Amino acid sequence: MKFQLDNAQEILKRTPAVLNSLLHQLPDEWIFSNEGADSWTPFDVVGHLIHAEETDWIPRVKVIINYGESGVFEPFDRFAMFEKSKGKTLSDLLIMFERLREESLRELDEMNLTPDLFGKQANHPELGKVTLSQLLSTWVVHDLSHVRQIVRVMAKQYKEDVGAWQNYLPILNR
Amino acid sequence: MKFQLDNAQEILKRTPAVLNSLLHQLPDEWIFSNEGADSWTPFDVVGHLIHAEETDWIPRVKVIINYGESGVFEPFDRFAMFEKSKGKTLSDLLIMFERLREESLRELDEMNLTPDLFGKQANHPELGKVTLSQLLSTWVVHDLSHVRQIVRVMAKQYKEDVGAWQNYLPILNR
Numbered sequence: 001m002k003f004q005l006d007n008a009q010e011i012l013k014r015t016p017a018v019l020n021s022l023l024h025q026l027p028d029e030w031i032f033s034n035e036g037a038d039s040w041t042p043f044d045v046v047g048h049l050i051h052a053e054e055t056d057w058i059p060r061v062k063v064i065i066n067y068g069e070s071g072v073f074e075p076f077d078r079f080a081m082f083e084k085s086k087g088k089t090l091s092d093l094l095i096m097f098e099r100l101r102e103e104s105l106r107e108l109d110e111m112n113l114t115p116d117l118f119g120k121q122a123n124h125p126e127l128g129k130v131t132l133s134q135l136l137s138t139w140v141v142h143d144l145s146h147v148r149q150i151v152r153v154m155a156k157q158y159k160e161d162v163g164a165w166q167n168y169l170p171i172l173n174r
Numbered sequence: 175m176k177f178q179l180d181n182a183q184e185i186l187k188r189t190p191a192v193l194n195s196l197l198h199q200l201p202d203e204w205i206f207s208n209e210g211a212d213s214w215t216p217f218d219v220v221g222h223l224i225h226a227e228e229t230d231w232i233p234r235v236k237v238i239i240n241y242g243e244s245g246v247f248e249p250f251d252r253f254a255m256f257e258k259s260k261g262k263t264l265s266d267l268l269i270m271f272e273r274l275r276e277e278s279l280r281e282l283d284e285m286n287l288t289p290d291l292f293g294k295q296a297n298h299p300e301l302g303k304v305t306l307s308q309l310l311s312t313w314v315v316h317d318l319s320h321v322r323q324i325v326r327v328m329a330k331q332y333k334e335d336v337g338a339w340q341n342y343l344p345i346l347n348r
Contacts, residue, residue, distance in 0.1 A: 003332060007204065010201060010204070021192045021195045027180075029181060030185070124338070134335065137332040137335035138342075138343070140329075140332055141332050141346065144326070144328055145325075145344075148325045148326055148329075151321045151322045152318070155314075155315045155319060157175040158177060158311040161176065161177040162315055163301075163304055163305065164298070164308070167301075172315065
């Protein structure tokens with residue numbers, strides 16, 4: 001399956017509802033437990049998605065469209081949410097993410113991106129030259145990847161509780 | 175975090191909505207693509223969850239409650255959905271799963287299970303003696319595990335499209 005803008009948007013527009021259905025009003029034990037050490041809780045992951053929405057995706061699309069090969073992305077702070085989410089509830093974060101994602105998708109729509117632009121490049125601070133379609137594909141995979149992280153973190157809370165079934169459930173051992 | 179029936183039910187009751195928000199009316203390219211060879215598509219996974227709902231969870235709870243240590247679970251057919259889902263649409267399956275899960279949770283409620291029963295055992299055909307709370311914990315982890323599988327399968331469709339970002343996205347390499 002090759003990147004297509006409309007198919008990518010189908011995933012991007014669903015993510016707020018996926019997070020809501022997974023997490024909204026879930027007991028704190030599920031929301032604030034992590035995988036040990038300095039790993040992330042589901043609450044942290046939602047904060048990370050918010051920070052990405054504010055600083056990463058549409059801002060980088062604009063760098064490519066407006067500056068092309070002379071454009072350089074701002075580095076992305078993967079840990080900014082630890083400060084930014086302080087004092088907020090999960091409900092606050094879910095509402096904020098939903099609103100930000102709607103804005104992002106509206107901006108994306110208004111750009112009327114056409115396939116002839118998909119190969120347009122700018123510079124990633126670590127990865128070098130990347131294209132518009134690679135950025136948009138990464139946005140999709142990043143969403144799915146963090147949904148996966150959230151369900152893995154939740155599953156691991158029952159690692160000991162499943163007893164002998166642990167061997168049938170690889171999610172518990174990664 | 176230790177198994178608690180009410181916290182487990184919070185996850186179990188959300189899964190139909192999670193699957194709906196992820197998959198309902200998604201283009202066929204997302205629904206019917208797999209990870210290669212004889213791996214499963216998102217469509218196959220929903221069919222598998224339906225078969226588990228019909229033959230695995232509540233039926234096994236009943237074996238433990240009604241027969242205890244003299245009870246033996248029926249083996250579970252992990253591939254039954256390939257026949258059972260034939261001729262159905264994803265919409266059919268999502269509706270069917272939602273209805274079956276509601277029934278399961280109603281049955282579970284009506285059993286009024288109390289913590290003194292959680293250690294009650296029956297025999298798994300391969301794993302030997304397992305307890306009620308291990309079975310119920312496994313039900314939760316099994317749900318989360320298959321949500322994870324679905325998002326991984328979808329993410330992999332863009333494996334090549336993300337370009338150099340592939341190195342930042344472990345979901346693409348598992």
